[in-house]
Every structure is written in C-alpha cells, then in structure tokens.
Amino acid sequence: MxxxxxxxxxxxxxxxxxxxxxxxxxxxxxxxxxxxxxxxxxxxxxxxxxxxxxxxxxxxxxxxxxxxxxxxxxxxxxxxxxxxxxxxxxxxxxxxxxxxxxxxxxxxxxxSVPDLDAIPGFREGGHSFYTLEESLRLRDALQSFDHGKLLLIIGVPHKCPVAPLEFLFMYDDWLRRTGKRDQIELEYTYPISRLHSLQPVSDWIDQLFPERNIKFQTFFNVETVDPVKKVVYTLEGEEDNYDLLVGIPPHVGxxxxxxxxxxxxxxxxxxxxxxxxxxxxxxxxxxxxxxxxxxxxxxxxxxxxxxxxxxxxxxxxxxxxxxxxYDGKIYCFIEAGLDQATHISFDYNHPPEPSNPTATVHWFKLAFNEMYWLSLRGLF
Missing domain, CATH: 3.50.50.60 (FAD/NAD(P)-binding domain)
Structure with a gap:
C-alpha cells in the first residue's frame, strides 16, 4: 500500500x-x-x-x-x-x-495573511503593499502624492521584516530623483524600543535614517486610526498625524x-x-x-x-x-535604494552583519527575483 x-x-x-x-x-x-x-x-x-x-x-x-x-x-x-x-x-x-x-x-x-482589520480605521485610512490589490492601490496613491507627511506604521508579526525598511529607502531614493523629496516628510515607527527586531539591523538603520532625513519613533503601537482627521492613536497614549498612511498590518495564521x-x-x-x-x-x-x-x-x-x-x-x-x-539559517536581501542593496545571513548561533549597500548586491537581488521560479522546482 x-x-x-x-x-x-x-x-x-x-x-x-x-x-x-x-x-x-x-x-x-x-x-x-x-x-x-x-x-x-x-x-x-x-x-x-x-x-x-x-x-x-x-x-x-x-x-x-x-x-x-x-x-x-x-x-x-x-x-x-x-x-x-x-x-x-x-x-x-x-x-x-x-x-x-x-x-x-x-x-x-x-x-500567513495580513489582518487589515486588526487596527480599527486602518482599512479606510491606510495603504499597504502586502497583497497585490493593496500594492496597486498604494502605487496610485504614491504617484499622486506630492507634498505632506508619509507615516509608516508596523504591526507584528509580519512577513519579511526588512520590507518596511526597503519601502522607505526605495521611496526616499525615488523622491530625490524626481525632485519631490523636499516637499515630503518621511516618518518611520516601530513597536519596540529599537528600530528593528534584529539588533544589528537596528544599529545599521540608526545610522542611515539621519543621513536620509527620515524621522522615527519607537515604542509606537498603533491602537486606532481616524481616517477623517488623519490621526493615529497608540497604546502608549500618543497620537501622530499623517497625510498619507502606509502600514504593515499584523499577520495571522x-x-x-x-x-x-x-x-x-x-x-x-x-x-x-x-x-x-x-x-x-x-x-x-x-x-x-x-x-x-x-x-x-x-x-x-x-x-x-x-x-x-x-x-x-x-x-x-x-x-x-x-x-x-534546522539550524535557523536565513538569508535576506535589503534594498537600500533603487539601485543599491545589502544582504544579511544569520542563524540560531550567528547574528546578521549588514554591510554597506552596493549596486552589485542590488543586481543579485533582481536576479534572484527571476531565479525564484527555479527554486520552487527544487533546482537549488
């Protein structure tokens, strides 16, 4: 049998x-x-x-x-x-x-799937890029956004923990190339006491954010969104305004x-x-x-x-x-702009060590986007 x-x-x-x-x-x-x-x-x-x-x-x-x-x-x-x-x-x-x-x-x-209703008001007042439909809607919003404040909020857990960083770095680069950066304020938030769950990654972006004029807040856990007033309210009792809200909703199984x-x-x-x-x-x-x-x-x-x-x-x-x-092995590319990227590799016993972004790593990332289909077939 x-x-x-x-x-x-x-x-x-x-x-x-x-x-x-x-x-x-x-x-x-x-x-x-x-x-x-x-x-x-x-x-x-x-x-x-x-x-x-x-x-x-x-x-x-x-x-x-x-x-x-x-x-x-x-x-x-x-x-x-x-x-x-x-x-x-x-x-x-x-x-x-x-x-x-x-x-x-x-x-x-x-x-896992993003829970768009986990934060009351987010579905009506925010944008995301964790589904195809949401990414298309965000694309339209970004193309018409020419001044004001973009606020990025993050719920945990979520897929690809470096993706929110990639979004900001790539969008910042795009704004500079199109001459819009001075008209748009970028603010990043994170729910714990540092900028990322992985300490070495947090240390790395702690240096990059000031260089790119990206503001940030930690201990920022969004409780509700008021889509009319364009204000987010946190569990910590804080509030923050926005003109364009981008969020990574917490995921569920x-x-x-x-x-x-x-x-x-x-x-x-x-x-x-x-x-x-x-x-x-x-x-x-x-x-x-x-x-x-x-x-x-x-x-x-x-x-x-x-x-x-x-x-x-x-x-x-x-x-x-x-x-x-399984030894906990993980490998991630991190896009640091439209033509620059770095990468991290780590496991249960070895922490990640981000390096300076290069164009070469960016091209490797684009190549892997195509090689993915081969990996599905078990070819590597």
Whole structure:
C-alpha cells in the first residue's frame, strides 16, 4: 500500500516541499510506492516580494505571476481546492468540496495573511503593499502624492521584516530623483524600543535614517486610526498625524489552522525549532510563515526549512529515524535604494552583519527575483 505525504498550502513552502520530495525519491513516486499530494486553491502562483516593486512603480504585476501547474514537477498530485479541516486523529484533510484526503505524513505550509482589520480605521485610512490589490492601490496613491507627511506604521508579526525598511529607502531614493523629496516628510515607527527586531539591523538603520532625513519613533503601537482627521492613536497614549498612511498590518495564521485547533489564538502552529515537527505529532511538520517560531517570516526561511523537512521525510518513508536538524539559517536581501542593496545571513548561533549597500548586491537581488521560479522546482 502506498504511503501518502499530504502538503497543505501551495505557496512557496508547499510547492518547494512537493517538488523537492518528488525529486528526492523519483522511483518511489513513479512506482506508486509514495504519493505526494499538494492541496492549494490558488491556480496562479504569485511571487509576493514583488509587491514592493509594484507599489513603487518599478515593475508590473504580470512579471510576478506563473500558473501553479507550470511550477509542479510530474508526480505531484495537485488538489486545486482550499483545505477546510484537518483531523490529526483520523489523519485526514477535508477540502472545500467535502472530499476527505487521508495521509501518512502531513506538511503544513499554510502561510500567513495580513489582518487589515486588526487596527480599527486602518482599512479606510491606510495603504499597504502586502497583497497585490493593496500594492496597486498604494502605487496610485504614491504617484499622486506630492507634498505632506508619509507615516509608516508596523504591526507584528509580519512577513519579511526588512520590507518596511526597503519601502522607505526605495521611496526616499525615488523622491530625490524626481525632485519631490523636499516637499515630503518621511516618518518611520516601530513597536519596540529599537528600530528593528534584529539588533544589528537596528544599529545599521540608526545610522542611515539621519543621513536620509527620515524621522522615527519607537515604542509606537498603533491602537486606532481616524481616517477623517488623519490621526493615529497608540497604546502608549500618543497620537501622530499623517497625510498619507502606509502600514504593515499584523499577520495571522491560516483559517484552516484555527478551525482545526492546531495553532494558538492567532493561528500560529507550535513547532519544534530543530526538527520542524508540529509539537505533539510525530507525523506532522510545519514550515514557513505558519509556524510559531520567533524567526523572520521570509522566503529564505521557508527555503531552508523545506530542505530539512524533505530530507527527514525521505528518512521516515524508508523506515528510518529523521536526523536532520534546522539550524535557523536565513538569508535576506535589503534594498537600500533603487539601485543599491545589502544582504544579511544569520542563524540560531550567528547574528546578521549588514554591510554597506552596493549596486552589485542590488543586481543579485533582481536576479534572484527571476531565479525564484527555479527554486520552487527544487533546482537549488
């Protein structure tokens, strides 16, 4: 009887795991000894880091889309439906049509979504770039914004912790090139006592902000937004005005995780930081944004985690113990302007060390935007 690996979520993590697993055990898949099933409702795969470039008018949406079927290797059985309920006792996943799919091993790659309603008034009074629709709306707002104050607010947790910085640095550069910088004030806020959750990154931007005349506030946790008065109010009792409000809403885990009671109140899945197994379940893994691990919710996190999960799945499918551990490795590019970037690499035991931005790193970043489609197929 075939062993079945079911992967819930056809974003970056789910697609990578499915393709890597098929590539790792091609004979077992071809012979029917192992079935690799990917559950995900989206027929179009979207490269989400591209939203930043769209919002700033540097790219068009079409460049960041591919049909999901084009991303999957032969041998991956795609179920183009949303998962609605997971039952670990019965080892089954129910999809929107009512069909039930049983599994021997389960990988949860259900991701996260921005909660636009977490801050009352933000949906009506603010803009974001964490969905395609929002990035297009922000693009229009930025193109017509010619004077006043842009206020950036940040809710945590959220995908790609360096993206808010990239937005400000790239927008600042664009304003200078178009002669509008003197007419627009930029202000950055962050909810804790420093400018970023990673201390070395905070130290780095603490030097750059004064050079670029970007104002900032810390301990700034937005409670509500008044879209009529154009004022934000914080939990700390402060208020700040704006002419254009850009925000990164706090993110939450997938609805199916909450409905299945596999996560905490916000849908984050309790996950072992080394094995990436869901706590309490020997046959279940979680990767990427979906976990409750205090890591950057970034594409590279998912990339490196997928390698660990696939290697351990191969061991388990062959009746062996899983022995590969995740070391917390993460790699991030940071755009520091329209043609300059830096990068950081870190893990559980080594902090990031940002370097001076260069044009070379920027071009590497643009190249990776194209190479992403190869990484989905497990080619690197």
């Amino acid at each position: 075939a062993q079945r690996v079911v992967i819930v979520g056809s974003g970056s993590g789910g697609t990578m795991v499915a393709n890597r697993l098929v590539r790792a055990i091609p004979e077992d898949v071809r012979s029917g000894k192992v079935e690799v099933v990917l559950i995900g409702a989206e027929s179009t795969h979207v490269y989400q880091p591209g939203f930043l470039y769209i919002a700033l008018g540097q790219a068009q949406p079409e460049g960041f889309k591919r049909p999901e079927t084009d991303m999957l290797l032969p041998g991956v059985q795609w179920v183009p439906e949303a998962a609605t309920k997971i039952d670990p006792t019965k080892k089954s996943v129910q999809v929107a049509s009512g069909r039930t799919i049983e599994y021997d091993f389960l990988v949860l790659a259900t991701g 997938a609805q199916v995780i909450r409905d299945s009671k596999l996560g905490d109140r916000d849908g984050w899945i309790p996950t072992d930081r080394l094995t990436l197994k869901v706590k309490g379940y020997d046959n279940m893994y979680a990767i990427g944004d979906a976990t409750d691990l205090p890591l950057s919710k970034a594409g590279s996190t998912t990339h490196y985690e997928s390698e660990v999960v696939v290697k351990n799945l191969v061991h388990e499918l062959q009746g062996e113990k899983p022995v590969v551990l």
